[in-house]
Amino acid sequence: MSSIGASVGEGGANRESDVRIVQQLLTKAGHDPRGVDGDYGTNTRDAIISFQKTFMAKPDGCIDPNGATIRRLEQGSNPASKPVAASADGAKVGDWSGDSSQWTQEKKLASLEPSFRPRIERVIAKLKDSGFQPKIVFGWRSVAVQKKLKAEGKTTVSFSFHNAQKPNGTPNAWAVDLIDARWSWNEPDCHKFFKALGAAGKAEGLVWGGDWKSFRDWAHLQGRQNSELAQVKRESGLA
Ligand SMILES: [Zn+2]
Incomplete structure (x- = not known):
């Protein structure tokens, strides 16, 4: 109402x-x-x-x-009363405000571009089969959060594939950051999880940030090439 x-x-x-x-x-x-x-x-x-x-x-x-x-x-x-509508696939959507790193795993998946999402779901299933505990840190995030991360030195760009949106402003992310819930960024064993993540992602045709020589982004998978960033920004209605 x-x-x-x-x-x-x-x-x-x-x-x-x-x-x-x-x-x-x-x-x-x-x-x-x-x-x-x-x-x-x-x-x-x-x-x-x-x-x-x-x-x-x-x-x-x-x-x-x-x-x-x-x-x-x-x-x-009134932040306490957040209306939530169900999308066609049953994911809870409708309120994309707030800190997107705190959303549920399901909601983070729902924030991904629809053709990118099933590939990430297959990567997660494969990692679970291998005994890992994959957890999404960020799917979509706002441009404002991106700028804050840049100021903190956690990313090098002010618009990233995480910020991709539909022109109406709803999330449509082309990137996801995954960690193992047990270890987060501090793996005991030479990036065992991140290397498995990279292999599973590349098997799905995705780009893995761990391959980037200038800035190794171990947890990061994306569904588009870096050269397409400006195009994704235009598709998002932000350029
Ligand atoms: Zn990332």
């Missing part, structure tokens, strides 16, 4: 009571519409677009009562 009854924004119904609710939610989310008066104008429009820019490649300035914008605004003001 949405908190607004009809659309608010550019070309929207803009009922006074709905506009007022949106203005309150925008204020709480830190995108100031300059007053809560129930009156739709340029300040409210600018605040909606400013908020949509945080997760949409092409903000449309209009909030649908059943759309992603109102859902995100509601989450922002």
